[in-house]
Amino acid sequence: MRTSQPQTIYLKDYRVPAFLVDHVDLRFELFEDGARVYSLLSMRRNPDSDGSDTSLELDGDSLTTLESVSLDGSELAKDAYEDRTDRLVVHDVPDQFELGVVTWIEPQNNTRLEGLYKSSGMFCTQCEAEGFRCITYFPDRPDVMARFRTRIEADKASFPILLSNGNDVEKGELDGGRHFVTWEDPFPKPSYLFALVAGDLVEQRDSFETMSGREIDLRMYVEPRNVEKCAHAMDSLKRAMRWDEEVYGREYDLDIFMIVAVDDFNMGAMENKGLNIFNSSCVLASQETATDQAFQRIESIVAHEYFHNWSGNRVTCRDWFQLSLKEGFTVFRDSQFSADMGSPTVKRIEDATMLRTAQFAEDSGPMAHPVRPESYMEITNFYTLTIYEKGCEVVRMIHTLLGADMFRKGSDLYFERHDGQAVTTDDFVRAMEDASGRDLSQFRLWYEQAGTPELTVRDEFDQGAGIYRLTIEQVIPDTPGQTNKKPQHIPFAVGLLGAGGESLPLKLSAGETDAPTDRILELTEASHTFEFHDLAERPVPSLLRDFSAPVRVYYPWTREQLMFLMSHDPDGFNRWDAGQRLAVDVISELVGDTGNEAIDGGLTDAYRGLLSDVSLDQALVAKMLQLPSEAYLIELAEKPNVPAIHQARERVLKHLAAALRDDLLACYRRNTVEGRYEVTPESVARRSLRNTALAWLLHIDDEEGRSLAVSQFERADNMTDRMGALRALVNSGYEQARDEALGAFYERWKADPQVVEQWFAVQSGSSRTGGLPKIRELMEHPAFDWKNPNKIRSVIGVFAGQNLPAFHAEDGAGYRFLAEQVRRLDDSNPQIAARLVSPLTRWRKFAPVHGEQMKTALESIRDKSGLSRDVYEVVHKSLAGQ
Known part of the structure; x- marks a missing residue:
């Protein structure tokens, strides 16, 4: 059972397992009132251990009944083993043996959704990170890898589909209307990659021919009502398989690849070997039920889980401190894939937005930790943006420093050297070093030091000598447990623009020929000064192009420079970033203003130019027309006044919408997408532009905009346009039109859980309706x-994470409400409860009137009796040092 005083686990205490498992033979007898699990483990003493352990310790958690334990076929007496709360200890085991364990568990009562659970009439597993111990006693750690054979028995009428890892090798009928299927996985895997699904599901089939000519059987299993939502995921899977062959040389290794859609799932998806289990919201899509963003997200997640077959499954992590070894690398691979499938610039903007808004906040909060953490209490709390998104950026920086060809050589060496092994981030970096000849010793600090580096940039121009100097200083703020940090190895991409918008050659010495117009400057010291020669005039700097490192950059841009970069920078990311910085500057100036401060007309001109420029990549224009989010503005502020930030942003948005009303109408009409619905970069961009224009018009309660929104809502043939119109109406002052649209939407889609989730979210995330x-x-x-x-x-999470004016209400009611829900959820699903706590954890960032109320809410959670390990860690770290 969970404890309210969990122990801290440290990386420095890692020891190799005392015993290894060569083979696991499992038999599941599934019933309505529970499941009996027979486990036969072929074990041996680890030759790399010190050999001092005479007893075998296996992990267990929430196992209802231990029915029997046997050693080499003989049942053990009760005094030969100990059944403790969280482990099974078997005394005096030989160097090599077979251990049999029989457990009875109750999946139907498992609300944690860890291990084997039953939901919506279906048996399902989630074993990452430590769920397998909820099924049977086992050395449940990633560096114990074994081959699994799994036999599943169940009532055939209720559970016609029985799935597990690998290839199905045997099936048959049993007495009493029951049947069985046996699965064998030929590849060793850790227990966290074990999977089982049993249910009444519909099978959709396709196939894929690998680069060596093998035919792979592709299967997707869904509930009957979701049969029409499978095509996009299947197509995404085949694109990912082909891309992984072409870009990384990785071919799929089993005969079958399966995907299952599950409604009740804590995570987005899980890469279990050969049997990927997906949250339904992350895999099911049709044009009537899913938005463009959902289509793109599904493509990315399907690719991510498939790519794990090599970066995570064939080569896995030695311990959970190395989690980013598989997640950071795989997020980088799926990010590359998504960029190749769509707009690379837009993908980079989306990734950077996530980092700068959410991951940077994590880096500066009480739960800040390195990409490779040094300690944890509950591993599920470390499935974080730092592990995934910052971990991805660390891999991306290696790719930038080495170049695409050398990075590919490094990844080839990594897979070849460590296939079938459980390894560390050091092993990954070492493979990159050995393949490229580059010394990445200092670069390893990215894995060891928490926090977001802050770069201060100063420049000067020597007109007489024609020399432009850039001085870049780096510091890394203190984080919990880490101070006085060392300078990191940072790739800093830069370009210089002339007065006419032309790209200037970056000559690092006088008279240099064939100088490039953009360079990667490598920062390794606390301060660097770079000189660029043979310049006739002072240039405008384009800094951190393509967001080449996850850092904050401080440079005193003028508004004129930002508008210049918005119009001329050839780097699409920096063009967008200039627009964001300009809008942030204008909005920040108005925070706390009584309404007398004039809004800079240059911002209106800049947005007017964007709306009318059809020569630009329209996907980029769609991104540039989105004002910085309130969450980002809050993150930039030192002691944010959330209501004031909200009011200032609203004031700018209304000003722009009113001033650009005719331009917005023209944009809306120009971007009507005719013909068949397609999720192409061009059509997605046009729908995005159209719905952005509509949202702006409804923000000023424009009557023509209302008419367009109602018409679009009623006539839309896809969810993107229908939801775009609904969101615009929900955020408008047209109460009757809003209520009618919400009512009609629910009546039409109330039988579809994934669409109802969107209906919940559009209301709970609205500052107009989501009080x-x-x-x-x-x-x-x-x-x-x-x-x-x-x-x-979709309700509580969206309210606390997106509806910031309501959540940060002056009376603290939003904080008390969230604490109330966390306490309730902690008893049934502590993983979800712990993730919901996050908005309260940064109470120190806010002004005392809000910070003290947030702290009080955290204390009310802390004082709950029987607090889970998951929530205990987050709350106590948040309150530490108060």
Whole structure:
């Protein structure tokens, strides 16, 4: 059972396992009132251990009954082993043996959704990170890898589909209307990659021919009502398989690849070997039920889980401190894939936005940790943006420093050297060093030091000598447990623009010929000064192009320079970034203003230019027309006044919408997408532009905009346009039109859980409609389900994470509300409860009036009796040092 006083686990204490498992033979007898699990482990003493352990210790968690233990076929007496709360200890075991364990578990009562659980009539597993110990006693750690053979027995009428890892090697009928299927996985894997699914599902089939000519059987299993939502995921899978062959040389290794869609799932998806289990919201899509963003997200997640077959499964992590070894590398691979499938610039903007808004906040909060953490209490709390997104950026920087060809050589060496092994981030970096000849010793600090580096840039121009100097200083702020940090190895991409917008050659010495117009400057010291020669005039610097490193950059850009970069920078990311910086500057100037401060007309001109420029990549224009989010503005502020930030942003948005009303209408009409619905970069960009224009018009309660929104909502043939119109109406002052649209939307889609989740989210995320009374009303709605993580996230999570004016209400009601829900969820699903706590953890960032209320809410969670390990760690670290 969970404990309210968990122990801290340290990387420095890692020891190799005392015993190894060569083979696992499992048999599951599934019933309505529980499941009996027979486990036969072929074990031997680890030759790399010190050999001092005479007893075998196996992990266990929430196992209802231990029915029997046997050693080499003989049942053990009770005094030969100890059944402790969280482990099974077997005394006096030989150097090599077979251990048999029989357990009885109750999946139907498993609300944690870890291990084997039953939901919506289906048996399902989630074993990462430590869920397998909830099924049977086992050395449940990633560096114990074994071959699995799994036999599943169940009632055939209720559970016609029985799935596990690998290839199905045997099936047959049993007495009493039951049947069985046996699965064998020929590749060794850690227990966290074990999977089992049993249910009444519909099978969709396709195939894929590998680069060596092998035919792979592709299968997707869904509930009957979701049969029409499988095509996009299947097509995404085949694109990912081909891309991984072409870009990384990785071919799929089993005969079958399976995907299962599950409604009740804590995570987005899970890469279990050969049997990927997906949260339904991350895999099911049709044009009537999913937005463009959902289509793109599904493509990315399907690719991510498939890419794990090599970067995570064939080569896995030695321990959970190395989690980013598989996740950071695989996020980088899926990011490359998504960029190749769509707009690389837009993908880079989306990734950077996530980092700068959310991961940088994590880096500066109480849960800040390195990409390779040094300690943890509950590993599920470390499935973080730092591990995934910053981990991806660390791999991306290696790719930037080495170049694409050398990076590919490094990844080839990594897979060849460590296939079938459980390894570390050091092993990954060493393979890159050995393949390229580059010394990455200092670069390893990215894995060891927490926090976001801050770069201060100063420049000067020597007109007489024609020399432009850039001085770049780096510091890394203190984080919990880490101070006085060392300078890191940072690739800093830069370009210089002339007065006419032309790219200037970056000559690092006088008279240099064939100098490039952009360079990667490598920062390794606390301060560097770079000189660029033979310049006739002072240039405008384009800094950190393509967001070449996850850092904050401080440079005193003028508004004129930012508008210049918006119009002329050939780097699409920096063109967007200049627009964001300009908008941030204008909005920040108005925070706390009484309404007398004039809004800079240059911002209006800049946006007018964007709306009318059809020569630009329209996908980039769609991104540039989005004002910085309130979350980003809050992150930039030292002691943010959330209501004031909200009011200032609203004031700028209304000003722009009113001033550009005719331009917005023209943009809306120009970007109507005719013909068949397609998820291409061009059509996605046009729908995005159209819906952005509509949202701006409704923000000023434009009557023509209202008419267009109602018409679009009623006539739309795809969810992107229907949801775009609904969101615009929900955020408008047209109460009747809003209520009618919400009512019609629900009536049409109430039988589809994934669409209902969107309906919840559009209301809970709106500052117009999503006040606390509305949130409580949504939680009482018949479609809301406390057992379903997606429903919880779409109401409570969206409210606390996106509806910031309501969450940060002056009376602290939003904080008390969130604490109340966390306490309730902690008893049933502590993983989800721990993730919901996050908005409260940064209470020190806010002004005392808010910070003290957030702290009080955290303390009310801390004082709950029987607090789970998951929530205990987050709350206590957040309150530490108060």
